[in-house]
Every structure is written in C-alpha cells, then in structure tokens.
Amino acid sequence: MNSAHQSIVDKFFEAYQEHDINKVKEVMDENAKWIFMGRHPLAGIKNGVVEIVAFFDKMGKIMARGKPTIDKLIVCENENYLIECIHSATNSSDGSNLDHHACVLWTFKSGKIIEGRHFFADPEAADKYFTEVSK
Numbered sequence: 001m002n003s004a005h006q007s008i009v010d011k012f013f014e015a016y017q018e019h020d021i022n023k024v025k026e027v028m029d030e031n032a033k034w035i036f037m038g039r040h041p042l043a044g045i046k047n048g049v050v051e052i053v054a055f056f057d058k059m060g061k062i063m064a065r066g067k068p069t070i071d072k073l074i075v076c077e078n079e080n081y082l083i084e085c086i087h088s089a090t091n092s093s094d095g096s097n098l099d100h101h102a103c104v105l106w107t108f109k110s111g112k113i114i115e116g117r118h119f120f121a122d123p124e125a126a127d128k129y130f131t132e133v134s135k
Contacts, residue, residue: 003082012113024049028049028052029112030048032116036055040128062133066096070088072086081105081107081108082108088101096132098126105117
C-alpha cells in the first residue's frame with residue numbers, strides 16, 4: 001500500500017511520462033524547486049515546473065543511454081517529507097557508468113510537491129559521471 005506522499009510522487013511521474021504539464025501542476029507547486037547537488041553541468045537549482053520538467057527530460061535521455069537499474073532500498077515519510085534511498089547502476093556499453101547510492105528528499109505542502117533534492121553518497125563519482133555523460 002502506497003503512502004499519501006508516495007501516491008503524489010507516483011502521480012507526478014505518471015503526468016511527467018505523459019508530458020502533461022497541467023497534470024504535473026496538479027501534484028507539483030508551480031513554483032517548486034528541484035536541487036541536483038554537485039559540481040557538474042547538470043547541477044544546480046531548477047525553479048518552477050517548466051525548468052523541472054526540462055531537467056527530467058535531460059536526465060531521462062542520459063539515463064536511457066545508460067540502461068540503469070534502480071532499486072529503492074528504503075522509502076519513508078512524515079508529515080511534510082518523503083525520502084527514497086536508492087541504489088542505481090548504469091550499464092552503458094561505452095564504459096561510462098555509475099554504481100552508487102543516493103537519496104531523494106521530496107518536500108510537500110498542501111498536498112503538492114514543493115521541492116526535490118538529491119544527495120549522493122559519493123559526490124565525486126557522481127560529478128565525474130554526470131560531467132562525462134553531459135558532453
């Protein structure tokens with residue numbers, strides 16, 4: 001059984017996959033922020049639904065090339081937050097791969113996503129990978 005916040009995240013990804021911005025806005029605040037930590041070309045703060053969707057588009061293309069496996073190790077939530085601890089491994093034939101642990105912290109207010117933030121267990125490895133695949 002999904003939790004309330006997990007259901008919102010699931011609806012976000014469903015709307016994103018359909019590229020239906022209106023449906024995305026039903027579960028994500030129009031002024032939401034997405035923070036992708038690091039010192040690489042993809043790092044930084046994405047402001048608003050349009051920038052966040054564009055970021056997910058870039059990441060989707062990169063990750064599709066890497067044919068990743070993603071395992072959710074732990075998912076938990078409280079009144080305002082959901083955290084997903086994941087293990088990701090890419091399987092790119094060009095040898096540029098990442099095998100890492102990360103956490104995604106989702107923040108909610110009034111039933112909508114207002115922020116997302118990635119934390120990498122090995123930030124240097126993530127920086128190296130995302131720099132290589134962004135070329």
